[in-house]
Amino acid sequence: MADYYINVFLDDEKLKKIEDAGLGDQVQEIDGKKAIQVPVNKKEQKKLAKGFSDMTFDASNACVLPEAAENTLMGFVVDNKSLEIMKFAILKLYSPLAGKAPRSASAEVVK
Numbered sequence: 302m303a304d305y306y307i308n309v310f311l312d313d314e315k316l317k318k319i320e321d322a323g324l325g326d327q328v329q330e331i332d333g334k335k336a337i338q339v340p341v342n343k344k345e346q347k348k349l350a351k352g353f354s355d356m357t358f359d360a361s362n363a364c365v366l367p368e369a370a371e372n373t374l375m376g377f378v379v380d381n382k383s384l385e386i387m388k389f390a391i392l393k394l395y396s397p398l399a400g401k402a403p404r405s406a407s408a409e410v411v412k
């Protein structure tokens with residue numbers, strides 16, 4: 302069992318993609334909507350919380366990503382035909398340098 306989950310709510314188009322990937326048996330009903338739950342471990346959750354400061358986990362340790370990140374995650378799920386993809390997807394979803402000013406080349410050049 303995972304420590305945390307990312308809920309991806311499915312419209313008709315996303316549901317078809319999930320079914321075409323052979324993951325139709327992974328679809329659940331959450332709050333009256335069809336969804337998949339992508340498992341996330343504690344380390345990945347910390348990275349996601351850092352990368353998406355406004356993201357919150359509910360009482361069941363589940364969250365929803367912003368739309369762009371969710372679309373990226375959905376692509377990984379469909380391409381890999383698995384919900385066990387956070388190890389790979391986290392590299393695309395989490396940018397440790399996001400929001401930081403880029404460093405310029407050293408102003409002083411040592412001769």
